[in-house]
Amino acid sequence: MEGLIYLDHCSSTNDEAASFLLYPDSNFIAVCSFNQTKGRGQYGNSWKSVAGKNLAYSIAVNCESVKVSDFLFNYYTAVLxxxxxxxxxxxxxxxxxxxxxxxxxxxxCGILLEKKKINGNQYFIIGIGINVLQEDFDDISTAGSVLTQTSKTFDLKEFSENFHEFMVENLKSIPSETDILSRFNENLFKKDEISVFEKDGIRQNGIIRCADANGEIHIEFEGGMQKFYHKEIKLLY
Structure with a gap:
């Protein structure tokens, strides 16, 4: 498929995608593999994946085509x-x-958004790891796959091609920040539900109310509303 490069194996599709940006007008070049050995997650975390079961996918987007903030673009990738x-x-x-x-x-699925300057141009490199067919996650109780959660199986190659086509189509025309934030909050996990949160080793009940355009999450506790950035508080589920 045009714009999608398959690799039998690689250490990181984000690194590989950057290496293929050889021309100044390069945009929407993507790399995928079903055997990524050193995938990265947010804030230095690792993303482990069983070979031949899951999709590791990275797509490069020229920053000039993105007219929203970095926070909202990060949200938009998750929305897509x-x-x-x-x-x-x-x-x-x-x-x-x-x-x-x-x-x-x-x-x-986990998403890693990185910004890199390559050949004089700034790019967002969007790394997306999707557990598709994996069934065993050892002791990671919060992890699952499309298969375990839906009982549906997919051909990985067809899955990746359809996903790439969908991503390119929707990245060519990015909606307004207001629309992105609305769509993000409409589908926010545990929104308006009583949940357990952990901060500094202390657990307490709270209710997620919304995420904002500055990248913060608004959580209502017994003492009132508080805002947090990523890694400042943990949702237990």
Whole structure:
């Protein structure tokens, strides 16, 4: 498929995608693999994936084509992945702030957004890992796959081609920040539900009310509303 490069294996599709940006007008070049050995997650976390079971996908987007803030573009990538999986599986799919994708209370997708300057141009490199066919997650109780959560199986190559086509089509025309934030909050995991949160080793009940354009999550506790950035508080689920 045009613009999509398959690799039998690689250490990181984000690194590989950057290496293919050889021309100044390069845009929407994507790399995917079903065997990524050193995937990265947010804030230095690792993304582990079983070979031949899951999709590691990265797409490069020229920053000049993105007219929204970095925070809102990060949200938009999660909105797109959620929409793709919801349409594909006909299941309820949610976004766990800031950009994990959840099917029936299990994380099936993680997203890493990086910005790199290559050949004089700034690019967003969007790294997306989707657990598609994996069934065993050892002791990671919050992890799942499309298969475990929906009982549906997919051909990985066809899955990746359809996903790439969907991403390119929707990245060519990015909606307004207001629309992105609205769509994000409409599908926010555990929104308006009593949940357990952990901060500095202390657990307490709270209710997620919304995410804002500055990248913060608004949580209502007994003592009032508080705002947090990523990693400042943990949702237990």
């Amino acid at each position: 992945v959620r929409h793709f999986l919801a349409n594909l599986t006909d299941k309820s799919v949610k976004i766990k702030w800031p950009n994990d994708v959840i099917i029936q209370n299990k994380k099936v």
